[in-house]
Amino acid sequence: MSSIADPIAGSPVADTKAEAKSEAKAAAPAITLPMTGERELRLDLFRGLALWLIFIDHLPTNLLTWLTIRNYGFSDATEIFIFISGYTAAFVYGRAMLEGGFVIATARILRRVWQIYVAHVFLFTIFLAEISYVATSFENPLYSEEMGIMDFLKQPDVTIVQALLLRFRPVNMDVLPLYIVLMLFLPLILWLMKWKPDVTLGLSVLLYALTWQFDLYLSAYPNGFWAFNPFAWQLLFVFGAWCALGGARRMSRILSSNITMWICIVYLVAAFFVTLTWYVPQLGHIMPKVVEQWMYPINKTDLDVLRFAHFLALAALTVRFLPRDWPGLKSRWLRPLILCGQHSLEIFCLGVFLAFAGHFVLAEVSGGAALHALISVCGILIMCGMAWIISWYKHSADKGASKKGAVGNADLAGGGA
Amino acid sequence: MKSARTMLGLLLAACLAAAPARAGDTPEPAPPAPPCDVPAYLLTSESSLPKVTDAVKANQPLNVLVVGSRSSTIPGNEASAYPATMQAALKEAFPQATIDLSVELQAKSTAEETAGTLVKLVEAKKPTLVIWQTGTVDAMRAVDPDDFRTAINDGVVALRGTGTDVVLVNLQYSPRTETMISAPPYLDNIKVVAQQHDVPLFDRFAIMKQWSDAGYFDLFSTAHGVDLAKKVHACLGRALAKFVIDAAHLGPVQQN
Numbered sequence: 051m052s053s054i055a056d057p058i059a060g061s062p063v064a065d066t067k068a069e070a071k072s073e074a075k076a077a078a079p080a081i082t083l084p085m086t087g088e089r090e091l092r093l094d095l096f097r098g099l100a101l102w103l104i105f106i107d108h109l110p111t112n113l114l115t116w117l118t119i120r121n122y123g124f125s126d127a128t129e130i131f132i133f134i135s136g137y138t139a140a141f142v143y144g145r146a147m148l149e150g151g152f153v154i155a156t157a158r159i160l161r162r163v164w165q166i167y168v169a170h171v172f173l174f175t176i177f178l179a180e181i182s183y184v185a186t187s188f189e190n191p192l193y194s195e196e197m198g199i200m201d202f203l204k205q206p207d208v209t210i211v212q213a214l215l216l217r218f219r220p221v222n223m224d225v226l227p228l229y230i231v232l233m234l235f236l237p238l239i240l241w242l243m244k245w246k247p248d249v250t251l252g253l254s255v256l257l258y259a260l261t262w263q264f265d266l267y268l269s270a271y272p273n274g275f276w277a278f279n280p281f282a283w284q285l286l287f288v289f290g291a292w293c294a295l296g297g298a299r300r301m302s303r304i305l306s307s308n309i310t311m312w313i314c315i316v317y318l319v320a321a322f323f324v325t326l327t328w329y330v331p332q333l334g335h336i337m338p339k340v341v342e343q344w345m346y347p348i349n350k351t352d353l354d355v356l357r358f359a360h361f362l363a364l365a366a367l368t369v370r371f372l373p374r375d376w377p378g379l380k381s382r383w384l385r386p387l388i389l390c391g392q393h394s395l396e397i398f399c400l401g402v403f404l405a406f407a408g409h410f411v412l413a414e415v416s417g418g419a420a421l422h423a424l425i426s427v428c429g430i431l432i433m434c435g436m437a438w439i440i441s442w443y444k445h446s447a448d449k450g451a452s453k454k455g456a457v458g459n460a461d462l463a464g465g466g467a
Numbered sequence: 468m469k470s471a472r473t474m475l476g477l478l479l480a481a482c483l484a485a486a487p488a489r490a491g492d493t494p495e496p497a498p499p500a501p502p503c504d505v506p507a508y509l510l511t512s513e514s515s516l517p518k519v520t521d522a523v524k525a526n527q528p529l530n531v532l533v534v535g536s537r538s539s540t541i542p543g544n545e546a547s548a549y550p551a552t553m554q555a556a557l558k559e560a561f562p563q564a565t566i567d568l569s570v571e572l573q574a575k576s577t578a579e580e581t582a583g584t585l586v587k588l589v590e591a592k593k594p595t596l597v598i599w600q601t602g603t604v605d606a607m608r609a610v611d612p613d614d615f616r617t618a619i620n621d622g623v624v625a626l627r628g629t630g631t632d633v634v635l636v637n638l639q640y641s642p643r644t645e646t647m648i649s650a651p652p653y654l655d656n657i658k659v660v661a662q663q664h665d666v667p668l669f670d671r672f673a674i675m676k677q678w679s680d681a682g683y684f685d686l687f688s689t690a691h692g693v694d695l696a697k698k699v700h701a702c703l704g705r706a707l708a709k710f711v712i713d714a715a716h717l718g719p720v721q722q723n
Contacts, residue, residue, distance in 0.1 A: 110642055111676075181647065188643055190688070191544075192696035195537035195574075196644045199607050221649045267611070274609025277649065332508050339662070346659045351612065351652070409646050413687045419680070 091379040091388055092372060097134045098391030098437075101398055102430055103127035108222045108405035109429070110412060112422030121329065123321040124348055124360040128225060132283055133361065135229060135394070136290025139236055140243070144295055147240050156237040163233045169399045170226040174213045177220050180406050184413075202272065212271035219270060222402060224277040231280045232287045239288055243295050251297070254288035257281060261352060275351070282352040286361070298369075305369055314363035321360050389437035396440055397433050404429040502683055503702030505674050510706060512667035512714040516632040519715040522595045528565035529557070532592050532631075534581060535600030537574045538639050545570070547697040550598075552704025553711075560712055569594070577605045578615055582622030589629045596711070597626050600636035600671075602653040612652040619660045627664065634711060635661050635668045640675035642687050667714040669707055675699070 103118045104127045120126035139159075147155035185200040202209045202218070212218035216227040242250040260266065261281040268276040293301075304310055324345070327333045348354045378384060390397045408425045415421065522529050533539055533550040540548040554568040569592050573581050578601045589597065599622065605615045619635070626633045637657045638650050654672055661668035679686045684699055712718075 110645060111680075177646075184643060190643075190695065191541055191693045192686075192699055193538075193639070193641050193643065194542055195603055196607070196639065196641045196648060198537075198575075199644055199647045221646055265613070270609060272608070275611050277609075335513065342662055346662070347612070347616070347652075347655045349612075406646060413643055 090374060092368075092374055092376075093134050093138060094388040094391035095379060095384060096130055096368070096391065097138075097394050098387035098389070098397075100127040100130035100134065101390050101394060101401055101433065102387070104131065104225070104398070105401035105405055105429055105433065106426055108402065109408045109426055110422065112426055113419055114423055114426040119364075121325060123318060123325055123364070124354070125357045125364065128278070128350075129286060129353075129357065129361040131225065131394075131398075132228070132232070132286045133290040133365070134391075136232070136287035137294040138290075139233065139287075140240060140291030140294040143236060144240055144243070144291070147237075147244060152237065152241060155240065159233060159236050163230055166226055166230050166233065166395060169395060170216070170223070170230065171214065173223060173226070173399055173402050174220075176403055176406060177223060178210075180410060181220070183410075209271075215271075217269070217271040219277070221277075222405060225398070227276070228278040228280055228283055232284060235284070236291075239291055243291060247292055247295055247297060251288060251292045254285050258285040258353075267351075277351055279352050285353060285358065305366055310366060311370060314366050317359065317363045318367070321356075386434035386437070389441055390433055393437050393440045397437055400433055400436055401429070404432060503678055503698075503706070505677065505706050505709075509670055509674050509677070510710050510713055512710065514661070514665040514667045514714060516596060516634070516667065516711065516715040518595050518630070518632040519711065520717060523561060523564055523715065523717055526564065527595075528567055529561075529596070530567045530592070530594045531557075531569075531596050531598065532588065532594035533568070533570045533598045533600065534585065534588065535570070535572060535598075535636070536576065536604050537572065538603050539570065539600045539636075540572055541693060541696045541700060544693055544697060547700055549700040549703040549707060552701045553707045554704075556705045556708030557711070560708065561717075575604060577608060577610055577618070578602065578622065579610075579618035582618045582625065585622050586625050586629060589626065589631055594631050596632045596634065598634045598636060598669075598707070599623075599626070602638045602650075602657055603648075606638060606648050606650050606653045609649070612656050615653060616656040616660060619657060620663070623660060623664050623666055632715075633664075633666050634707075634714070635666055636707070637668065637670060637672050640672045640679060640686065642679065667710065669710050671703065674703070674706055678702070 103120075106114050106118050107120065107127065109115070115121070118127065139162075143155050143159050146158055181200065182203060185197070185203055188197065190197075209218055216230065219227055239250060242253070258281070261279065266281045267279050268281075270276055289297075298305075324337070327337050345356065348356050350357065379388070408429060411425060412422065519529060521527075531550075531554065535550075539550060545551065548570075550568055550570045554566050557566045558564070571588055571592075573584070576584075581599075581601060585597070585599075601619065601622075602615075605618075623633055623635070635657055637654055641648065641650075650672065658668060660666070675684075675686065678684050678699075683702075684695065686695075686699075688695070
């Protein structure tokens, strides 16, 4: 399932094309790709972490929620996920574009988009089942108003078509549509990057600024807007792509400077204290009113600058203090996280499904904080187990099959890149 | 439950949930009223309600107007809904005062639609205090949070312009619909407007969540009839009355 997992390196396809790489590199001096051969495990690790955190954040608040980073600063797991997705996508398809050309790369990206789209529709089906169940079983006069949200069930035809158009997206199902749109524009982004990476990043910043200036947004069904505005969130994705295609290396001087480090630390500590005032309202009076009025609301839909800066600070410190050859990355204990990160689409979808299931269990079985926490832990264990199975399929089951020459069905099985 | 709260407290270093030891935690609640204590910080506000203070101190009638959507009532049981229970609690606190209550329900109106009607309502009812419950309809329709904030802002400015005091009330905590209605952007934006204009915000969401976490009410449950709604509204009304009394600095009634 190499194309689903966004392989960074080491997949059979990358190996076969490794020889062609050097020529391609010479032909396109504008961008540089890091060395092949070794997978960048840090990316997998943090994408895996982001997937766990997104899952926990999608469940009702419980003990584990206090471990998620959104409680300690402005940004949350979504930023990590989108950035790393941009990074890996640019890495994989950037190479495809250098080696196979624009058309080949676009074709592969579109197939990937289709996979994500199918995953989204699959999740929507599960969501519909959950909602329909809740709608038929729930009649609490306390919530007669909130139950009005089920009204869309009266028009299933319209709702389903709108969902297929990505315009009807229930809560917690916002990330994949964003991802789909970003991936659709990846060929254009890569093509521009091949020409001039810095200009591409500049254009992305410009679009971000215009979004804030002119309030650009995508509307949703039945009314409202996209919860993650693609016009704004593209900045993280493009920034990730820019880093993957040599930007990170060119920034290494800035990243290793002590001034950067202290700016990041000061900003993160400040953000932490601001966040603390949300959860310990008794501290609220410490915050100067002027700062509050300037700062709030911190807009997630349009990727607030404060959130972006918080992510940058986190990323800068991570890169500085966690070297790519850190032996811990190979340890047994981080293996589950890394495995989850290597199969991000499947594990993401599983996480959304498990969050639905978790809501369902919590609604049916009245349990206390212990049950809440137990459900979170079980969900994470299931995600790890699934990641392990997928990786086993890839390395053992599928490999064995292809040796016997049974490659005909590779596409149906999700193989081939 | 108690250990869970302690752990939470540890995790947060300084914890909100380390609320003073409560009588309600004992297994058999002795008082007949449902145990619905609220941590003190949720019932205090830095903002004030000068008109309410003056009216009560001058022994003038206190005229309260509640503007809200359907969650401000219990269908078929209006007398048990929180506006009425709040009125009762206020009467209890100020036996000699006249407390008038009018409730204006705008079932399917967004904040923007309601904001446009506020001035006319105030002219008709001449309230001392307007309690504006809002956000649910906007969250259900996924109105742009920026537009929502502008609407609340306009509404508050208009109300202030007519010379009444204002209390904002946010969404209900509704765990069953959490996967369908995204409340946080609307909660945040109400809070922002409240801060900007120094309007007391009755954090209904946090209070109900507190009750749910503490196990006072099973808000996940499907099986309850109108009983649960009545109990929750009784508690909400009392908490709201306390909140108003505190914001108006009307002394002797202390939080428990």
